[in-house]
Amino acid sequence: MTVPASASAAPAPADPAATHDSPAALKQKLRRAERMRKLRAMGLIAPLFFFLLITFVVPIADMLRRSVHDTELSTVWPTVTAAMKGWSDRSTVPDEATFAALAKDLRAAGETKTLAVAARRLNYAVDNGRSLVFGTARRLPVNATNWKETLIGIEPRWGQVETWNAVNQASGPLTSFYLLAALDREKLADGSIIKAPEQNSIYIDILERTFTVSLSVTLLCLVLGFPVAYLLATLPPKHANMMMILVLLPFWTSLLVRTAAWVVLLQEHGIVNEILLALGVIEQPIRMIYNRVGVYIAMTHILLPFMILPLYSVMKGIKPHFMRAATSLGATPTEAFIRIYLPMTLPGIGAGALLTFILALGYYITPALVGGAADQMISFFIAFYTSDTVNWGMASALGAVLLAATLVLYSLYNRLVGISNMRLG
Amino acid sequence: MGKADRMSAIATSGAQQPTASAASDTIVSFRGVQKTYDGESLVVKNLNLDIRRGEFLTMLGPSGSGKTTSLMMLAGFEVPTHGEIMFDGQSLRNTPPHKRNIGMVFQNYALFPHMTVEENVAFPLSVRRVPKHEQKDLARKALAMVKLEGKENRHPGQLSGGQQQRVALARALVFQPKLVLMDEPLGALDKQLREHMQIEIKHIHERLGVTIVYVTHDQSEALTMSDRIAVFNDGIIQQLDSPTGLYETPQNSFVAHFIGENNILNGEVTAVDGAFCKVRLNGGTEVTARAINIKGVGSRTSLSFRPEKVLIEGINADHPNQLPARVEETIYHGDHVRVRMTVAGSEGFTVKMRFRASRPIPVPGEEMAVAFAAEDCLALDPV
Numbered sequence: 016m017t018v019p020a021s022a023s024a025a026p027a028p029a030d031p032a033a034t035h036d037s038p039a040a041l042k043q044k045l046r047r048a049e050r051m052r053k054l055r056a057m058g059l060i061a062p063l064f065f066f067l068l069i070t071f072v073v074p075i076a077d078m079l080r081r082s083v084h085d086t087e088l089s090t091v092w093p094t095v096t097a098a099m100k101g102w103s104d105r106s107t108v109p110d111e112a113t114f115a116a117l118a119k120d121l122r123a124a125g126e127t128k129t130l131a132v133a134a135r136r137l138n139y140a141v142d143n144g145r146s147l148v149f150g151t152a153r154r155l156p157v158n159a160t161n162w163k164e165t166l167i168g169i170e171p172r173w174g175q176v177e178t179w180n181a182v183n184q185a186s187g188p189l190t191s192f193y194l195l196a197a198l199d200r201e202k203l204a205d206g207s208i209i210k211a212p213e214q215n216s217i218y219i220d221i222l223e224r225t226f227t228v229s230l231s232v233t234l235l236c237l238v239l240g241f242p243v244a245y246l247l248a249t250l251p252p253k254h255a256n257m258m259m260i261l262v263l264l265p266f267w268t269s270l271l272v273r274t275a276a277w278v279v280l281l282q283e284h285g286i287v288n289e290i291l292l293a294l295g296v297i298e299q300p301i302r303m304i305y306n307r308v309g310v311y312i313a314m315t316h317i318l319l320p321f322m323i324l325p326l327y328s329v330m331k332g333i334k335p336h337f338m339r340a341a342t343s344l345g346a347t348p349t350e351a352f353i354r355i356y357l358p359m360t361l362p363g364i365g366a367g368a369l370l371t372f373i374l375a376l377g378y379y380i381t382p383a384l385v386g387g388a389a390d391q392m393i394s395f396f397i398a399f400y401t402s403d404t405v406n407w408g409m410a411s412a413l414g415a416v417l418l419a420a421t422l423v424l425y426s427l428y429n430r431l432v433g434i435s436n437m438r439l440g
Numbered sequence: 441m442g443k444a445d446r447m448s449a450i451a452t453s454g455a456q457q458p459t460a461s462a463a464s465d466t467i468v469s470f471r472g473v474q475k476t477y478d479g480e481s482l483v484v485k486n487l488n489l490d491i492r493r494g495e496f497l498t499m500l501g502p503s504g505s506g507k508t509t510s511l512m513m514l515a516g517f518e519v520p521t522h523g524e525i526m527f528d529g530q531s532l533r534n535t536p537p538h539k540r541n542i543g544m545v546f547q548n549y550a551l552f553p554h555m556t557v558e559e560n561v562a563f564p565l566s567v568r569r570v571p572k573h574e575q576k577d578l579a580r581k582a583l584a585m586v587k588l589e590g591k592e593n594r595h596p597g598q599l600s601g602g603q604q605q606r607v608a609l610a611r612a613l614v615f616q617p618k619l620v621l622m623d624e625p626l627g628a629l630d631k632q633l634r635e636h637m638q639i640e641i642k643h644i645h646e647r648l649g650v651t652i653v654y655v656t657h658d659q660s661e662a663l664t665m666s667d668r669i670a671v672f673n674d675g676i677i678q679q680l681d682s683p684t685g686l687y688e689t690p691q692n693s694f695v696a697h698f699i700g701e702n703n704i705l706n707g708e709v710t711a712v713d714g715a716f717c718k719v720r721l722n723g724g725t726e727v728t729a730r731a732i733n734i735k736g737v738g739s740r741t742s743l744s745f746r747p748e749k750v751l752i753e754g755i756n757a758d759h760p761n762q763l764p765a766r767v768e769e770t771i772y773h774g775d776h777v778r779v780r781m782t783v784a785g786s787e788g789f790t791v792k793m794r795f796r797a798s799r800p801i802p803v804p805g806e807e808m809a810v811a812f813a814a815e816d817c818l819a820l821d822p823v
């Protein structure tokens with residue numbers, strides 16, 4: 016479509032009959048051609064765009080929504096959660112009408128068998144919330160003149176402001192409960208945020224552990240991968256190709272197989288221990304699996320290619336001239352390496368480290384199989400909340416925290432190294 | 441005023457002096473150097489070359505003739521398979537490249553991309569632990585010498601090719617090496633800039649009195665810049681001579697062909713008489729030529745003629761060296777006309793004729809005679 020348009024525009028100045036092509040008209044034609052080009056380009060990327068939208072953007076948005084969305088209680092207990100809106104004096108328990116609404120919801124939920132949902136949701140917020148809900152429902156009379164007294168009679172906890180605060184916070188539709196819990200924080204009735212009690216505070220530790228493991232694995236990969244990449248980049252092509260195949264080999268085996276192989280190798284009576292014993296290096300088998308050592312070994316092995324490949328591609332582009340120039344100018348080989356070669360590989364180090372680190376942050380299977388209970392990373396808990404306890408709120412909140420931490424780190428990296436300085440190939 | 445001027449005049453003449461007077465003062469000496477990469481073929485075959493202190497010596501030759509390899513052995517990046525290289529009277533065999541104190545300029549500049557221009561130039565000073573402020577001072581002076589003031593804080597990527605070349609030059613000179621090597625340093629520049637830089641490098645050489653070994657495959661570059669030229673082919677120095685020596689008396693057909701323009705007629709030596717000989721051309725005509733590189737009576741030879749030394753007008757009938765010719769094509773070049781002709785049965789013989797409006801340009805098909813002085817006809821090895 017654009018070709019005829021521009022073709023007719025081109026001869027216009029030479030052809031006196033076509034002088035109606037004023038600058039404005041020309042501009043318009045140009046704009047139209049430009050628009051057509053843009054549309055075509057957009058058409059080409061549209062399939063991928065929609066694919067990414069559906070498989071990536073929408074799930075992440077949904078996850079973020081779930082981490083602050085809280086309608087579990089309000090769906091099964093609609094009356095009392097609505098009545099909570101009218102609770103103004105937070106220093107005393109609500110009025111009779113709210114208690115009556117609670118009784119009504121308890122009965123209705125009992126009939127539709129949704130009490131368990133309410134119990135589970137309240138259990139996050141109130142200690143022993145399950146017994147509170149089920150105990151009250153079990154002994155609930157059909158009729159009462161004063162629901163407030165009746166209910167407090169059944170369960171004294173209904174007479175405490177803390178219980179009602181929990182109900183109020185669980186009434187939705189939005190909550191900061193999960194996000195705060197993911198950061199080991201909770202919100203008091205008066206809106207102040209405090210550190211959660213010791214027995215509930217595990218997520219900050221887990222987050223710290225996740226970052227420690229990822230960082231250590233990244234450093235290990237760098238230390239092990241740098242010489243290999245250097246060799247790959249400087250060896251004659253015949254040998255370099257052979258080595259490249261060895262580096263890429265892990266990509267051709269499944270992650271699960273590789274992890275399982277480490278279990279076989281590293282276990283108490285595995286090959287490594289047997290060899291060390293036979294050589295007399297150690298007297299007793301050392302524990303290399305189901306602890307941090309196993310996690311480091313297996314994760315480093317699996318992530319190594321992601322460090323080597325970007326390093327290799329950057330090193331391949333560094334011509335020997337640079338090192339020769341440095342030596343001819345009087346630098347010793349060590350000096351030339353540190354002052355010239357190393358800085359020139361920085362884009363590769365940056366790319367490799369970022370790639371390895373971000374991949375490591377989300378690692379799940381490997382730590383789950385070769386790590387102990389104290390080596391599980393944040394993804395383990397996300398999986399735990401999604402598949403074991405079906406606590407979408409908590410799973411999403413942990414996911415959101417991981418996402419936020421990654422983004423912060425990424426922007427920090429960008430500030431320090433500059434993402435435009437990064438080269439993947 | 442007078443004193444400063446005198447000083448600089450002395451400095452200039454002093455710098456030029458060594459090339460002429462101290463001919464015996466050798467700075468670098470290749471002695472029987474051989475080099476092979478694969479263990480089968482010699483890339484450099486028996487290189488013997490004395491480089492004089494302060495001279496501008498060019499290694500000239502076609503691509504693959506072993507120039508870079510020779511230079512790299514001198515710089516220390518390649519090790520001679522055989523033979524010895526002496527620098528200032530001492531063998532370089534056990535001196536690693538960073539201790540040789542030889543400046544080097546690479547074809548693709550090899551500027552460090554993560555350093556500014558000034559840091560690049562100061563690099564050789566900083567590895568020599570020169571105090572910081574002195575580094576800055578010397579780097580700025582070196583940059584001023586190559587006319588790059590004001591670009592100190594740029595990165596190499598922000599400079600044009602010519603400017604990058606100047607930075608590389610400043611960097612190789614800033615630590616005042618006695619010897620500077622340049623491997624096709626102007627190869628990546630366009631023609632005009634290249635010619636400009638040739639003159640500039642020449643001037644810097646004259647001003648500093650430093651010895652420069654320059655590698656190029658461009659014969660006009662070599663002729664413009666050099667005190668002496670070593671013509672390389674096949675790992676062998678074909679001839680080592682001044683630019684005029686190379687052009688006026690090439691010692692073999694390769695040099696005659698490689699430097700400047702050249703016409704060739706093949707024949708057989710029939711008589712040798714001191715510096716001259718008689719050669720019977722393939723057509724049967726006999727001419728007199730300078731005996732430069734012949735094997736004696738009865739051997740084949742190639743006669744070499746420069747296009748501007750062949751006469752095609754005003755020839756007397758009794759001129760001793762005359763050959764029949766037919767004009768094939770003429771090309772007008774403004775100041776001269778090139779006439780392509782068949783001479784003594786051999787095609788593609790080019791003659792350069794000064795253009796004069798009074799004499800008409802020969803027309804294709806015209807039969808005429810060409811003539812030449814015996815001094816301008818060189819009998820060389822057969823091609």
Ligand SMILES: Nc1ncnc2c1ncn2[C@@H]1O[C@H](COP(=O)(O)OP(=O)(O)O)[C@@H](O)[C@H]1O
Binds near residue numbers: 477502506507
């Ligand atoms: N590092 C090397 N390894 C193997 N062969 C080489 C190497 N460097 C140069 N050669 C070969 O040596 C010959 C001479 O090369 P070189 O010295 O670079 O010539 P020039 O600089 O005159 O073009 C060429 O045939 C080239 O292929």
Ligand SMILES: [Mg+2]
Binds near residue numbers: 504507508509
């Ligand atoms: Mg070369």
